[in-house]
Amino acid sequence: MYLDLDQDLVRRAREVAKEVTDDVQKFIDLRSTDSVERTVARFFDIDGTDSEGAPLPNVIVDNVKKHGGLDRGIAYWIANACVAKSMTPQQVAEAVGRKEFSPVDLAPQNEGIVAQKIDELADAVIKKLENIRNTREKMLNELGDPAQPYIYVIVATGNIYEDVIQAKAAVSEGADVIAVIRSTAQSLLDFIPYGPTTEGYGGTYATQANFKIMRQALNEMAGKVKRYIRLTNYASGLCMPEISAIASMEGLDMLLNDSMYGILFRNINMMRTFVDQYTSRLICAFSHIIINTGEDNYIKTSDPIERAHTVTTSQLINEQFALKAGMEPKYMGIGHAFEIDPDVQNGLLYEISHALLTRELFPNAIPKYMPPTRYMTGNIFKGYAQNTLYNLISIMTGQSIHLLGMLTEAIHTPLVQDRYLAISDAKYVFDNARSLGADITFKKDGFIQKEARQVLTNAVKLLEHVKEIGLMAAIEEGTFADIARKMDEGKGADGVFIKGEDYYNPVVDRMETALKGGKMI
Amino acid sequence: MYLDLDQDLVRRAREVAKEVTDDVQKFIDLRSTDSVERTVARFFDIDGTDSEGAPLPNVIVDNVKKHGGLDRGIAYWIANACVAKSMTPQQVAEAVGRKEFSPVDLAPQNEGIVAQKIDELADAVIKKLENIRNTREKMLNELGDPAQPYIYVIVATGNIYEDVIQAKAAVSEGADVIAVIRSTAQSLLDFIPYGPTTEGYGGTYATQANFKIMRQALNEMAGKVKRYIRLTNYASGLCMPEISAIASMEGLDMLLNDSMYGILFRNINMMRTFVDQYTSRLICAFSHIIINTGEDNYIKTSDPIERAHTVTTSQLINEQFALKAGMEPKYMGIGHAFEIDPDVQNGLLYEISHALLTRELFPNAIPKYMPPTRYMTGNIFKGYAQNTLYNLISIMTGQSIHLLGMLTEAIHTPLVQDRYLAISDAKYVFDNARSLGADITFKKDGFIQKEARQVLTNAVKLLEHVKEIGLMAAIEEGTFADIARKMDEGKGADGVFIKGEDYYNPVVDRMETALKGGKMI
């Protein structure tokens, strides 16, 4: 490889990261959350809202919680109600929405029959998800997987129908991946909005209906352009597992999914996010949804050179949590970004070094490279030049998922023409420098190699420290992104609970078995 | 170095190029031209125009020619007239302009006195040129030489005063070199226009007054920005040596000066250009004016990859002619250009290879790198990206003189804002990738190394062929730029003559002695 990293150090980095996450995993395994339970409800095809517009998955889970039954897991209550009332889960939820009864008040039905009901419902989910996954992969094989780096663009009009128009244009211009950015801070909503939406700020609400609309539009385009087109949305947040659930049911290909983003950048309670991300990633692992981790966020506010090792540290932690969810490396879209101040002398050498470090540290992953944003300005021409160098470094260092920079990054969410210019530039640069990476090498112990080693060394130091005190304590102490979050503070803390000994989550259970033959790893 | 070229092949290339030019030099040494003689007149301070506006240097040379005395060289006739009429050369020329007499009709004066007059006039020139050269170099040392690659921009409004405004803005933005582009096809005028001019097409007329005006403006700016600013104009053409003369007297730093440009691209007679370029380059060598050769022109019309070796061939020939004029390599601005179609896959690797070849073939020269032009389009954003990659290759491959590309190359001569955007981009890229070249190497026998060897090999083949048949025959055959020019055709043929045995050019003579202790080399 280019950096010739000290392989013992690399091994050490992984070991420590594993130990750091092992403890947290023990903590996770004892707990569930409202969102995890709503995920089960959604998998049991509970959808729609009550008369006040509250989503039925929230309605039924909140009801069971209010009546003190949630520690057993929602699956049992739904199944018991289905048997008792000989209703479908949807009918049960609607009835609860109409305040006709609480599942908890219903008489417990014959154990065997209820258990059978649970299995029946859960097996159906698994079958369904497998079918969706297989259809996607069949389509991918038929149409063919575009060459890497994938050209990844964002649509963010706030209106799903407008998004579709722009997404189609982007695909016909050469986009391989379309991400529909979520409306500002949807991650802070403790429910998933319902139905198609046309009003959002800075983005479009993530709803199952919106997923379906965009997926269909992209499939049409894929047929036209004879190229498989991937669809991306955002999971991290208070509904992390639920978003994964609807994504898996609507055939999405990627999800922004970070084990710590919600905690650090959205002040979501850490217990909540840790527990949620596990189920969320199980679903992604099972449905072969590529996760995109959010390391770019670290260097959006702190210095991209001095703090480069925090990116590496987070990448290693994300990798371990993904492994614990039984995810194969090829679905790990390990994040990093081109955020160095363009006024830094030799900034480009730092970028090359950092980009290669990610690439070589995760040879089997599918790294996601993010464009310059914080140092973009109103000078759209300079911005275009910054993006051109970013594109060059991406092809040169062999990145896999390439989120395009927009020349108007500092101004507004992309105009159609901004996206066109970004796509045509990426195509130009990728093609013009296609084999550059294969033809160059770097001076032994030169600037680029030294910098990469330095970053890795600092990352290991940081990990050692985190291991010392434990990940959660480290977060409380403000180790990451200079942001301190307390154990019991933050949004959604009240949505975490300890599983009762009769707790059962049939979907998670089946996924764990399928992915790793049982929970413990 | 990066390419590890076969040094025997490099030596061979130079040998053949030398042999090719040796024959031509013999041809040159026997001849002079109207322009060469006008050069002497100008050095003797003959300036201004007659009542019809014809420049006095043309007036007196044409007169002597008409009266059949030119084969003796203009110097003698001027000196003889000065003595006879006890006039200054200027007074003589004015008198001739008023048709009062022809120098040829005046009685020959005492040989010794005339000889003395000639020496006096010629020594004065040499003194003067040395002073101007020293002042320039003093200023350069005091203000400091900017880092390479020099940021070189063009002004081309057609109006010298407008040019000054824009040149000043460019300097304050960071330009190191200002080139005033000549009015369209001035190279085809057999005289140099007189005085300050405000009307030109595609550029501004090269006149001594215009040189003076711009030089003064740039010196002011140089003081302000505490950076020596170089001034460039264009020599190649029918007045090649004269332009060098006025440039040397006005303290210019660089001249576009190619041994074959006029022949191939302006259909100027080949004998005329070969003879002219010799005197022109003697003057540049003596006044330490950096020449810029025009190899970019070859690939403006023919394929930059297939015909890359014609660039190399021309570079080697230009080098030899420059050496014959006693020029030190550090004044040889060997030209090449970034002209590959952006749609060519791996085009950037070809560009790197070609750029390095020039750099490594002429390690002691001061290569001039030219930007993308022919594949620039109305898409100014894409153009900006092409220029960004061009800037990157330039800093990465260690070029010396860097002519900035304009995002509007396909549209109009640069607007102030186009130039600003070009300069700020070059500064950004140069600084951001400052040490990139020092940190990378290329795979042994990889794409880039192979391509460079191929080009050099083809160049040597071509040179061998040229040597076979002789350079002039080769040009007649259309060997260069697919353009065939006949020996006796083309503009300005009638301005070439064989020196009489009493021919004497005191200025050329002194320069040859100063530069190489006599003519033969």
Place this chain on the structure above:
Amino acid sequence: MIPDVDLSHLKPYGDQMNDGVIQLSFTLPVPGGAKAREAAKNFVSSMGLSEIQIVLSEDIGENFTFFVIYAKTTKDIDYSSIKTLEIESPKMSIDEVNGHVMKYLGRQITIVGATIGSDAHTVGLDSILNMKGYHGDSGLERYRMFKVYNLGSQIPPIDLVRKAREVKADVILVSQIVTQRDIHIKQLTELADILDAEKLRDKILLIVGGPRITHELAIELGYDAGFGAGTMPSEVAAYVATEIIKKKL
């Protein structure tokens, strides 16, 4: 000024004085071709531009056509008579500001800052408030005579006002970065209305900032001042000090 510039008939400068050249780019929601070019041309001339050169007309798919155009304006404007409404506040050092406030007010100035509504951007506000400041220019927390409460981002206007009342704030500093669909207008108006409703408006110096904010916009929205892209903390400090002192005298 450039010698021959005519300030009372100012025009853009392309490559010579008064040529009036400008560059435009935009997209029309129609397929590429002669008709689209004609449409673009009509549109540009409807803006009073002439000598229109369509240098790029690119069908970018799905019935969109992207244009790059150069044209010359027929209009000119009177520069000499332009009056700008600008925030005028003297350049002052930290000590000067502190001294000033001490001398004329004799107490600390209380400042509450927040990014309101759904806007989660804090870097801008922090670079004005935090010690660290912006590009080497220290933030307001560094000023002895300022008492700063930085509430962070995503603060509902109502909470911001509550806090302001609670600490008897003299100044409210609001940051708004997200402007898409004019959400900042909505949120800033909401804040101003609450302050009016609670009869706090005239007791408080109300300031907004953000990259898309102009002083003009701020005034329109009933704010005292607006600070835009590249604002330095010291500018804000000097303005706050002088204004509060004016207010209290």
Place this chain on the structure above:
Amino acid sequence: MIPDVDLSHLKPYGDQMNDGVIQLSFTLPVPGGAKAREAAKNFVSSMGLSEIQIVLSEDIGENFTFFVIYAKTTKDIDYSSIKTLEIESPKMSIDEVNGHVMKYLGRQITIVGATIGSDAHTVGLDSILNMKGYHGDSGLERYRMFKVYNLGSQIPPIDLVRKAREVKADVILVSQIVTQRDIHIKQLTELADILDAEKLRDKILLIVGGPRITHELAIELGYDAGFGAGTMPSEVAAYVATEIIKKKL
């Protein structure tokens, strides 16, 4: 067309239908600052644009300020009623052209081409005339029924006309690449005038081409047709064949 586009009130599309967003850039010959920004704003609103966002206002030295601006148009145009004057000539293969000319004219068409005046650019004209052609589309010399004289560049109009008379040209193809200071207008007008003076104008099909040439401009200058950037030789061939046949019938 895009579903909800209103063709009789067409506006630029930024990130939603009819938002009318456009991008501009230009330079004002005044030093940077608030007054320059205000001037830029006034200038842009004088073009009937609103919601003006000055996203870059950069003093580029020597009393020049460069602006990048986004704004929204208030104007819309009627696309549905647009008529374009376009060169209409059928798509024809080389054989079709030759066949056609043979059938209806029964002789070769004589074409003289040149870049006139001081203009030294030949690549454009050559790519129309030379065998090799342009982007794989063969040039007119490849057509059996065309007799082509390519005089090259820097040809004085008078010489071009002499040659045309000498070879009894049916068609004159002129290339003009350099347009600075409208030199092409001067040179093209001169050529047209000479042809009039020599009573040749109506005997000859007069065509001009170049990257900055439009059919409209050509008509204005009294030419029969103008071909712009990216012209393909086959378009010219088809046009020439059909027009000459029309003329001679």
